[in-house]
Amino acid sequence: MEGNMGVIKNRKWFFIFLLPGLLFYILSVFYPIEESIRLSFMEWNGIGDKTFAGLQNYVTMFHDPTFYKSFLNNLIYLLIVVVMQLGIGLVFAVLLTFMKKHVTFVKTLYYVPCIITTVAIAQLFRSMYATEPMGLINQFFQAIGMEGMVTSWLANIHTALMAVSVPEGWRFTGMYMVIFYAALISLDPSVYEAAKVDGATDFQILLKIKLPLIKDIILLTLTMCLTGALRGFDIPFLLTSGGPGNASELLSTYMYKKAFSNNQYGYGSALAVFIIIESMLVVFILRKIFSERKECKES
Template identity: 45%
Template sequence: MLPHRSRLSVAVFLAPPLLLFGGGVLLPIVQSLGLSFYEWDGITGLDFVGLANYRELLLHDDVFRTALVNQLGYLAICLLLQVGGGLLVATLLISITRGREVLKVLYLMPAVISTPAIALLFQRVYSYEPVGLVNTLLNAVGLGALARPWLSDVSTVLAAVSAPEGWRFLGLYTVILYAALLAVPKELEEAASLDGANPLQVFTRIRFPHIMPVFVTTLIMATTYALRGFDIPFLLTNGGPGQASELVTTYMYKTAFTSGHYGSASAISVIIVLECLVAVGLILLLLRRKAA
């Protein structure tokens, strides 16, 4: 047990970040929860409606349900690219002896590029007229029939707005997983190899179980961030065409600042928080069952 002076020192150093977290994160969540029980246009007085905003969203709002389904698709693509891709790239970096540091910097660069710049870049990448990078590559390999306006086609737009988000943070999660892989004891890998284990078995039996705590943390980070994803989809398509790329977050923004229904928008924000909590709980539950 820490002595009194040590406990006081810990409290002094923890107090400022806790106050900032409480004021910048917890307080707005509590305010949104309270406002979600009211109907408010931002100007006139508050009108208490109880759970009416939640009932309207969950039972009668088709756009919200569409956005909820789109959010799950967006989440799946982001997790595949960020966590799955990050694990693959980190594993490849372990086996590379030359140019490793340069590759790490190149992978990490998208995370420090501004969001509007990324959106502008991918508008050019997906462009149909003038021909963008994706359609140029398809034409070059003889698949020109697959060329299309990726951000205007309802069958491709959700994947098209998800890919930039996955690419943006691929390097961040790659570096985290790469650092975890470096900490795997080499003696265990060498012993497994001497016993006849192939590289896949070394990864599944030695490396992956050893980095599981870091992998779970990375998965939770990527999941919660994807469920709160807003900026790139909003800048690329603003939820269109129709509601084909509408996310819960973009719909919340429109409900508040376009339609002026701040109570309903607050209810959506509470649902987003609940989504994140449920997703984290499911991840921990599934991994705990698998470990058992």
């Protein structure tokens, strides 16, 4: 009886300690989502009375050419960011496992961009992309005799989207490098030492043994990276505000403009709901793919 009472008491304390965090999460995450869903069915300019509009905001959204342009831009932005953050981060992490000295220094060096403020990063890349005065990137192309590549990267409709994607990809590459490095060095060496004895190369060991063993970490980082890229806003907005035209417009920047610049809070909320659903769908698909692969291997 005393044992059962102890369990009950422990459970009570568990919920007591959990309650502050749970309340904070509800107020900071669930309540804004609920408000966005509610406002997406309204017509509201932010000042007057709200008018129920039914599905009109969603109908307008799916007939809006700028919405589709923003969605396509988001996919391209996502591809660039994921390849840079996870691809380069994984390569650097693997190279780091072969280093014997100055590992901490290199990790710190690559992690620094993660702690730099967004405004500073935006200003850094704006200076690098500039033509007047000539930025670092244009100076480089000029120095190697490729003057044809010199352009105003943020004002050119053909390069603006790539130009706003690269800073975001570069910014968190170091963070994912540290995560992958921690996962790789935590593996038991005896697992792949036998493969080395059998003549397997380092690349084969990485591909066939190490990466499958850290698949849960890969799923986690892929989820973080994809959902982060789908919500990408700050650096693209600071650099181009979606311009020139709609060349670098993302769903998040378009949502911000509609809600806070045009005072179309209902339509902006509908765009926000779409972004939420899109992010949840990506997470669901990723988990489905990874779970199916796991089931196939077990069978």
